[in-house]
Amino acid sequence: MFSPADLSNRLVLAIPKKGRLYEKSLQLLAGADIQFYRKNRLDIALSTNLDVALVFLPASDIPKFVSDGTVDLGITGQDVVKEARADVDEVLALGFGQCDLCIQVPEASGITDPKHLVGKRIVTSFENIAGEYFAELDKQQAATKETTVSFVSGSVEAACALGLADAIVDLVESGETMRAAGLQRIHTLVSSQAVLIANKRRLHPELAAKITSRIRGVILAGKYVYCNYNVPRSKIDEAFKVTPGRKAPTVAPLENGDWVAVSVMVKKSEVAEKMDRLEELGATDILVFSISNCRE
Numbered sequence: 001m002f003s004p005a006d007l008s009n010r011l012v013l014a015i016p017k018k019g020r021l022y023e024k025s026l027q028l029l030a031g032a033d034i035q036f037y038r039k040n041r042l043d044i045a046l047s048t049n050l051d052v053a054l055v056f057l058p059a060s061d062i063p064k065f066v067s068d069g070t071v072d073l074g075i076t077g078q079d080v081v082k083e084a085r086a087d088v089d090e091v092l093a094l095g096f097g098q099c100d101l102c103i104q105v106p107e108a109s110g111i112t113d114p115k116h117l118v119g120k121r122i123v124t125s126f127e128n129i130a131g132e133y134f135a136e137l138d139k140q141q142a143a144t145k146e147t148t149v150s151f152v153s154g155s156v157e158a159a160c161a162l163g164l165a166d167a168i169v170d171l172v173e174s175g176e177t178m179r180a181a182g183l184q185r186i187h188t189l190v191s192s193q194a195v196l197i198a199n200k201r202r203l204h205p206e207l208a209a210k211i212t213s214r215i216r217g218v219i220l221a222g223k224y225v226y227c228n229y230n231v232p233r234s235k236i237d238e239a240f241k242v243t244p245g246r247k248a249p250t251v252a253p254l255e256n257g258d259w260v261a262v263s264v265m266v267k268k269s270e271v272a273e274k275m276d277r278l279e280e281l282g283a284t285d286i287l288v289f290s291i292s293n294c295r296e
């Protein structure tokens with residue numbers, strides 16, 4: 001058991017306790033070397049190498065706790081930050097948990113425009129975002145009957161089939177859940193990804209900055225690979241156009257005269273195509289290494 005005194009001098013960092021963001025959040029902690037021991041079934045763990053207490057909370061509760069200062073930093077989705085209307089700083093987009101909050105209607109309904117839903121029934125777990133959107137639409141369309149927005153906490157996709165809704169507002173990533181329920185998207189309300197959020201008053205500014213910087217490094221390292229190749233000195237300008245690097249490539253002369261060795265960071269998503277182009281240019285010994293961590 002922990003008491004508030006155990007946490008009093010520590011920065012409190014909230015992590016989703018389950019769901020889509022859980023695994024990736026743990027990977028970020030590991031990459032940032034925030035070590036901890038979590039006792040079975042306990043939602044609070046003290047870091048063993050930093051003055052940090054970790055709390056494992058439902059993703060949708062994290063914005064409120066960060067906003068009121070119970071928690072200093074948190075990882076959650078931009079969608080739930082908007083839904084909670086939380087007054088927090090979005091410090092860093094984390095590049096995972098991408099999804100869209102969409103209006104979805106039954107494929108057979110013939111509805112293609114949100115305007116067609118005015119006066120009808122909407123079911124969602126995002127009643128603030130959906131409520132605001134449809135209230136505005138009602139106003140624009142001078143609706144004679146209000147659109148109703150009702151809350152359910154899960155299995156939103158079942159609402160149309162159960163006869164509870166004419167449309168739903170829910171998250172879509174691959175679209176598999178939506179299609180399986182015979183639904184199609186007609187409008188996107190929010191595009192979201194996981195984000196690091198911070199309390200605006202920041203009780204532990206230095207530690208918060210250190211953690212943010214470490215997490216930024218882990219994300220950056222995941223986006224880039226390190227590439228080494230040898231190329232004739234006469235081809236350097238062309239090679240630099242292919243791999244300009246984040247600042248500039250490092251160049252070292254090779255012992256055998258007219259060749260140089262180039263080391264450069266390359267976006268992971270572009271590396272295969274860049275290797276093809278380097279090979280066409282006459283580069284040899286093109287090696288690619290993964291980066292486990294870095295700082296800008």
Ligand SMILES: Nc1ncnc2c1ncn2[C@@H]1O[C@H](COP(=O)(O)OP(=O)(O)OP(=O)(O)O)[C@@H](O)[C@H]1O
Binds near residue numbers: 019080173
């Ligand atoms: N299919 C998805 N792909 C990517 N990210 C998602 C997806 N679904 C949800 N997310 C993101 O993960 C967050 C948490 O959603 P998730 O469905 O994992 O919640 P949960 O912790 O299981 O809570 P709940 O009990 O409310 O379902 C969402 O707010 C959203 O930002």
Ligand SMILES: O=P(O)(O)OC[C@H]1O[C@H](OP(=O)(O)OP(=O)(O)O)[C@H](O)[C@@H]1O
Binds near residue numbers: 019155173174
């Ligand atoms: O477009 P897709 O890739 O199918 O993803 C969308 C689904 O993912 C989320 O639910 P999740 O599977 O996390 O379960 P939940 O409904 O229990 O939150 C979301 O609520 C959708 O139902």
